[in-house]
Amino acid sequence: xxxxLAIILETASKIFNKHVNHDLRQxxxxxxxxLINLWNDIEEQGLSRIIVKEKxxxxxxxxxxxxxxxxxSNNFGTPLPFSETILSNYLLSESDINPPNGIVTFATDGVDxxxxxxxISGNLRSIPFLNLTDKIILITEIKNIKNIILxxxxxxxxxxxxxxxxxxxxxxxxxxxxxxxxxxxNSKVDxxxxxxxxxxxxxxxxxxxxxxxxxxxxxxxxxxGRTLSKFQAIQHQISEMAVELSASSAALSxxxxxxxxxxxxxxxxxxxxxxxxxxxxxxxxxxxxxxxIGFTQEYELAYFTRNLNSWRNDFGNENxxxxxxxxxxxENSNQNLWEYLTY
Amino acid sequence: MSKxxxxxxxxxxxxxxxxxxxxxxxxxxINNNEFVPAADxxxxxxxxxxxxxxxxxxxxxxxxxKQYGGNERxxxxxxxxxxxxxxSGAPVAAHWIADRQSGSQILRYxxxxxxxxxxxxxxxxxxxxxxxMSEPDSGSDLAxxxxxxxxxxxxWNLEGRKIWxxxxxxxxxxxxxxxxxxxxxxxxxxxxxxxLVDLSLPNVNIKGIPDMTGQRHFNETLFDNVQxxxxxLLGEEGKGxxxxxxxxxxxxxxxxRFLSHFTLLDRFIxxxxxxxxxxxxxxxxxxxxxxxxxxxxxxSIASMLQNGESPETQAAFVKELGNKFEKTMIxxxxxxxxxxxxxxxxxxxxxxxxxxxxRIPSNSLRGGTTEIMKGIIARQLxxx
Numbered sequence: 078x079x080x081x082l083a084i085i086l087e088t089a090s091k092i093f094n095k096h097v098n099h100d101l102r103q104x105x106x107x108x109x110x111x112l113i114n115l116w117n118d119i120e121e122q123g124l125s126r127i128i129v130k131e132k133x134x135x136x137x138x139x140x141x142x143x144x145x146x147x148x149x150s151n152n153f154g155t156p157l158p159f160s161e162t163i164l165s166n167y168l169l170s171e172s173d174i175n176p177p178n179g180i181v182t183f184a185t186d187g188v189d190x191x192x193x194x195x196x197i198s199g200n201l202r203s204i205p206f207l208n209l210t211d212k213i214i215l216i217t218e219i220k221n222i223k224n225i226i227l228x229x230x231x232x233x234x235x236x237x238x239x240x241x242x243x244x245x246x247x248x249x250x251x252x253x254x255x256x257x258x259x260x261x262x263n264s265k266v267d268x269x270x271x272x273x274x275x276x277x278x279x280x281x282x283x284x285x286x287x288x289x290x291x292x293x294x295x296x297x298x299x300x301x302g303r304t305l306s307k308f309q310a311i312q313h314q315i316s317e318m319a320v321e322l323s324a325s326s327a328a329l330s331x332x333x334x335x336x337x338x339x340x341x342x343x344x345x346x347x348x349x350x351x352x353x354x355x356x357x358x359x360x361x362x363x364x365x366x367x368x369x370i371g372f373t374q375e376y377e378l379a380y381f382t383r384n385l386n387s388w389r390n391d392f393g394n395e396n397x398x399x400x401x402x403x404x405x406x407x408e409n410s411n412q413n414l415w416e417y418l419t420y
Numbered sequence: 421m422s423k424x425x426x427x428x429x430x431x432x433x434x435x436x437x438x439x440x441x442x443x444x445x446x447x448x449x450i451n452n453n454e455f456v457p458a459a460d461x462x463x464x465x466x467x468x469x470x471x472x473x474x475x476x477x478x479x480x481x482x483x484x485x486k487q488y489g490g491n492e493r494x495x496x497x498x499x500x501x502x503x504x505x506x507x508s509g510a511p512v513a514a515h516w517i518a519d520r521q522s523g524s525q526i527l528r529y530x531x532x533x534x535x536x537x538x539x540x541x542x543x544x545x546x547x548x549x550x551x552x553m554s555e556p557d558s559g560s561d562l563a564x565x566x567x568x569x570x571x572x573x574x575x576w577n578l579e580g581r582k583i584w585x586x587x588x589x590x591x592x593x594x595x596x597x598x599x600x601x602x603x604x605x606x607x608x609x610x611x612x613x614x615x616l617v618d619l620s621l622p623n624v625n626i627k628g629i630p631d632m633t634g635q636r637h638f639n640e641t642l643f644d645n646v647q648x649x650x651x652x653l654l655g656e657e658g659k660g661x662x663x664x665x666x667x668x669x670x671x672x673x674x675x676x677r678f679l680s681h682f683t684l685l686d687r688f689i690x691x692x693x694x695x696x697x698x699x700x701x702x703x704x705x706x707x708x709x710x711x712x713x714x715x716x717x718x719x720s721i722a723s724m725l726q727n728g729e730s731p732e733t734q735a736a737f738v739k740e741l742g743n744k745f746e747k748t749m750i751x752x753x754x755x756x757x758x759x760x761x762x763x764x765x766x767x768x769x770x771x772x773x774x775x776x777x778x779r780i781p782s783n784s785l786r787g788g789t790t791e792i793m794k795g796i797i798a799r800q801l802x803x804x
Contacts, residue, residue, distance in 0.1 A: 292801055312798035316740075319424070319797050323737050327426035327717045328709075343712075350709040396702050403705030407689075407697045414686050415507045418712055419431075419439060 082142050085127060089146055092118045093153035099377045102156040105245055107209055116157060116180065125162045129170040140167070140335050144278045148329070151282035154380055156244065158182050158206035160275050165214045168271075172225045172263045180210035181227075184249070185272070185391070187215045196253040197228055203391075207247040208235055212257075216268045223262040229255045243387035266335050270345050272392035274332060277345075277352040280388050281325050283381040284355060287363040288318050290378050294367055305366065314362050321355035328352065342405075346398040353395040356385040424733060424800070426720040435500050442504040445477065450508070457509030457683045459775045462676045463637055463786070466590055467511035468545070474505075474512075475545030480519050483726075484527060489540030495726035499719055503675045509683035513637070514590055518542045521670040522549035522595055526616070529655030529663055534616060538593070550588035551671075552596035552617065552641070553664065555581060560792050562597070563608050563661065567643065569598040569615060576648040578615065581640060586786075588626050588639040594619055595667075596643070597660050612660030615652050622646070633778040665732060671787050673721040673735035677742030678714040680783065681750065684772045688753055691769055695759060703752050710745045714738065733800045740793040743784040750776050 096115035105112065119125055128143055129135025147160045158180055165183050166176035184201035191198045197215075204213060211230045216223060232249065240246040264271070292315060295305040305311045328351040332344045360382045364371045371378040389395075406417050431439075449455060449470070458465040474480050482498040484490020502520075505512050523542045526534055541547030558564045567580025578598065588594060594617045601611035619626065623646045629638040655663050689696065689704065696704055717738050724731040753773060762770060784790045798804050 292803065295803070306803040309795075312803045313791070313794040315801060315803060316794035316797040319801060320737055320740050323424050323426065323734075324713050324717065324741055327428075327720065328713050330426065330428040331713075331716050333428060346705070347709040347712050350706065351713050395706070399702040399705030399709065401701075401705065402708055403701030403703070404697065406708060407693055407701055407704060410693055414689050414708075415682070418708070418715065419436075419503075 079142075081138065082145065085124070085138075085142065086145060086149060088122050089119075089124055089149055090153075092122065092124075093150060093155055097153045097155050099154075099380070102154060102377075102380050105156050105206075105208070112157065112209075115155070119157075119159065120178070125159070126166055126176065128163070129166050129176055133170050133175045135166070135170060135176075141333050143167075144274075144329060144332070147275060147278040148282035148285075151279040151384070152286050154283070154286060154377065158209065158244075160279055161205050164271055164275050165212075168214060168216070168225055168262065168264055168268065169227060169258075172260045174225065174227055174258045174260050177212050177227070177257070179212065180206065181212045181214060182206050182210055183268075184213055184215045187217045190215070190217050192219065192226075192256070192259075195256050195259075197226060197256050198252045198254065199250075201249040201251060203238075204247045204249055206245055207249065208237065208245050213249075216262055224259055225262040226259045227257040229257050231255070241383050241386040243383040246387075266341050266345075269392050270342060271335075273349040273398070274335075274345050276388040276391045277325070277348045278329060280352045280356050280385055281322070281329055283385055283388075284318075284322050284325065284352075284359045287359050287378060287381050287385075288315070288322055290381075291315055291318065291363045291366050294370075298368075311366055314366055318359050318362050321358050325352045325355045343402065346402040349393060350395050350398045350402070353389040353398075356389045360385050424737065426717045426734065427723070428716065429496070429719050429723045431500070431719075435496060438497055439500045439504055442479065442501050443508075446504060446508045446510055449473075449510070455511045458511065459509065459684055459772050460680045460779050461509045461683075462506060462512050462516045462680065463586055463782075464513060464635055464779070465509070465511035466513035466587055466637075468514045468548070468590070470511050471515040471545035471548070473545070474515070475543060480515055480545050481523055481539065481543030484523060484539055484543055488527070488535055489543040491543070495722045496719070499675070499722040503679065503715075506675055506679040507682045507686070513587055514548050515542070515545050516676075517551055517587070517591075518547060518549035518593075520674060521551075521667050522593070524670055525595060525614075525663070525667050526654065528666070529614070530616075531651060533651055534654070538616070541592075547593065548587065548591040550585040550591040550594040550619070550639075550641070552582045552585060552594040552615075554584045556583050556640075560789055562664070563603075563612070565597055565599060565612070567596060567598040569596075569600050569613065569648070571600075572647070574647070575650040576615065576652060578617065578643045578646040578648055581642045583629075583638075583640045584786075585626075585639045585641050586637045588619065588641050589628060589636075591619055593617060594641065595654060597664055600657055600660075609661035611658055612664075613657050614654040614660045614663050615648060616654045617643070617646070617648065617652060621648075631782075633775065666730060668788065669730060669732040669735045670725070671735075672739040672793075673718060673725075673731060675715065675718050677718070677739045677783075677787075678711060678745050681746055681772075681776045681780075684753070684769075684776050685749055687769050687772060688756075691766060692756070692760065696756075699759060700756060703756070707745075707749055707752065710741075710748070714742050714745060717741070733796060736788075736793040736796040739787060740790060740797070743790065746783055747780055750780055 126135040131137040150159045161182045165181040169176040185203035188200045215226045237245045328348040478491045479501045481490045482493040569576045596615045600613040604610045623644045625642040628636045721731045
């Protein structure tokens, strides 16, 4: 592993180790002082700006560095929009807007968007963690050109959506809201593709945790006079989790640096499909081997599986990407499957 | 979990041109009617003539040292060649086991004499190997083998029987796992040894066993007091178990664990491309995602082998996932016959599909069952 990346990951793991625990996740709110402390440490170490350009006080490191970092943050179950901020800051920086300090989130989609006199109105859909920040980015098309808008939310009335009881998420109606900055979007990869990539890395971190929790639990819990881990029926189920996880991790490591490959869409599609399939199996098996305790609030497994439920539906589910991938291949009738796979 | 990673390995331009060279050769062979693409060709389609042709191209024993007639190419180059052969359904069964595992096993553990007499013939496609592991009473429980080798004045006396030895009737040698001493109380893996057995020796009797598809590749091989010379012992006496474990990593990690029926999928798509575009893009997309991931994992293992690592556990991941993929793939095509009934499929495609359907139960048995793979993984996870 790259030395610089190793140092970043070590710094990050120290911070997550120090702050993140199951109690912290119970109260995801601006008033939670522990959450504020966690964010301050993250920001102080520059972790939210590692792929932001140096002229905007970022580290200007390669894009690929954020994937293991995001994976790690969700392996710890960090209840903050860490990946949302990293992605938003990246798109701002690439589009020549100085990312603001603090947490930044994004609107997954915008409907009936109207911009006049540097004010924006419309409906913003599915905004993660809007209870923790008032800075939102929106990618929207204006006269056939994709723009990135950084806006400042002033609405106080925020009602979170259900979202599988996972991380808080909001819809927002805005009226004449102040635009902090607007620029044509400059990104080699589509926002939705980046979102799918980010969510996949998050899922893999969480799936690793679900597997580790399952192994630990089954190695301690005794029934019929022996630990669950000694039952072959349990061993085989947990092996299946490991197989699914290893396939997803292999798909993640294939994506690598989005700046270097021209095959990004195929790689990201494969990753989101593979991680989505794995998540379905890992949610089911981890709960099955945990029994009733895994189904409670007090035990931490459910925090991870609720997030998996949410993320596997974000930025296109398996079927969406399977259709896209299949179409892209089938439409080019000059290429047979083997030529396509080995291209 | 982080210890079972599959680092991403990119295919270099050199590898891609080797790929195209092999592809060109294969399409020439198909155009000259030298072979008809077959399903599961690495088990069912043996053609010694084709194997010799590959040998003369330098595509067998690719990674073996030049002094033994090898080509000193990398495990990644070998990976690319085997992928191309499998994807086209080429008749590679005759040499498959010798090239995949027996040659490496001899190079790793063999004596100078064993190496110099056998390896060059493997590389030229003139010496074929069968696997001598399973017995009538020992399948998944390999350590329970009863075939026995006893020391004599001139070498060894081999007594016992091996079963499911694919292609043994066409092979020159079998690497036989036999008991040379009792298991210790603590370790039943002790007292096993590997032997290089010349199948033309007196008292070796090979009987075919037709499989459920009506084909002959299975055999039962009887060793009725076969007299082996001293140098038939492969590696160290009593170290057979650890030797065999390394051999299994070569056996389980390759692309034959997910490309056995690729030629069926390829033809299916060529035949029904427009129909699929209308109503089946997603099912093809899903198969692409699974298959491409498997290719990356297997390629990653080839690079671990190249670096001298022992990816036995990773091999179990690939085998388990690959077996599942092939079963799902065939099931997916079957469900598509909802849209176009089977009887309207072109004859050749229908035959390939039926062959695949009949042969598929064996994919999660050969080379270690699903249950054994899951057991290996569970052990590495600390559950056993």
